[in-house]
Amino acid sequence: MGKTIKLTQLTDVLSDLVPIKDSIPKYVRDAGLKIQHIDTTGSAMNVWNNVLYEADKHHAVDEVVRAVLNIYPENPFLKAALSEQEIDYTLDKDINPIWHKFENLQLEKLTMEQSTLLPINFLAKGVIKSKAVAKVEIDKGGNMVGKGTGFLIKVKGIDDLFFITNYHVLPDKDKIDKIRIVFDFELDINDNSVASKSFYIDEEGPWYSSGIHELDTTVCKLKDDENQLKNYGFLELDHTDLPEDKFVNIIQHPGGEMKQISLYHNIITYSDERIVQYLTDTLKGSSGSPVFNSRWEVVALHHSGGEKRNGEVELPKGFKSRNEGIVINPIVEFIKSSHGKNN
The missing domain is CATH 1.10.533 (Death Domain, Fas)
Known part of the structure; x- marks a missing residue:
């Protein structure tokens, strides 16, 4: 069989x-x-x-x-x-429409000259970076439901420790008492659940937000009365380049599930000054995840699926053929500007 x-x-x-x-x-x-x-x-x-x-x-x-x-x-x-069709029902993308847009010389570069080999310490560095990534949950009638992903950051030149996610994940400061941030919601190397730790947003702390059609970003601080956030480190944000045809990786809580990572075959297909699109596996709940390059630098804040292009295959409801993040460079400038106004 x-x-x-x-x-x-x-x-x-x-x-x-x-x-x-x-x-x-x-x-x-x-x-x-x-x-x-x-x-x-x-x-x-x-x-x-x-x-x-x-x-x-x-x-x-x-x-x-x-x-x-x-x-x-x-x-x-x-x-x-449960579909009767014999389809690829994971979030892996049919990349044929993407390959077709490359000229022969570009394709040769992608398949022959651009190696996906990495030093083995790439994995160890990724595990360290992953500590700063957390699940965002919201209280709905007494049940904590996965709402998105976020991560601890420091912006180069600013010593303050912030938490960042999408605006559409945390749009309303008046409701932050219903939100909790859960770190270490993941499996260990023996496939056992790690003891997670929850934090809450500091209502008196800074709150910098940019709407969905702008940078789709919310930046805040977490309460840390017991000085425990130091155990999770942070991701430093600075200006980065975003060349097309390169690869990105996303650490996330897809569907509100345990922490996961989407690795290579995740090629950038489009970028401009505001957005970057890539062939990367995500789900609802991945919003607010850090998008990394191969040096584990944050290059974007993941926020949604990209719009479907003509000729792309149909996928099950809720699935996206491409995904999209907000380029980190304007977010860095937004945080610097907002923080400067409040200090």
């Missing part, structure tokens, strides 16, 4: 959502399958692979998906998996 693209990708999705293999049998039983018929040795990914193989034999893949959807009802990956 051949493994389809859909099943291969579904294995990855389920492994991310349910990474502890001892939790998998519940979903197997809920799907009407017998766990004793499935090899449960090895990693969680191996077990999910075996579960889907068994489910496929019994035409029960959708039942497995629905069983997990009961716990993650808004997960767009799972929703897309």
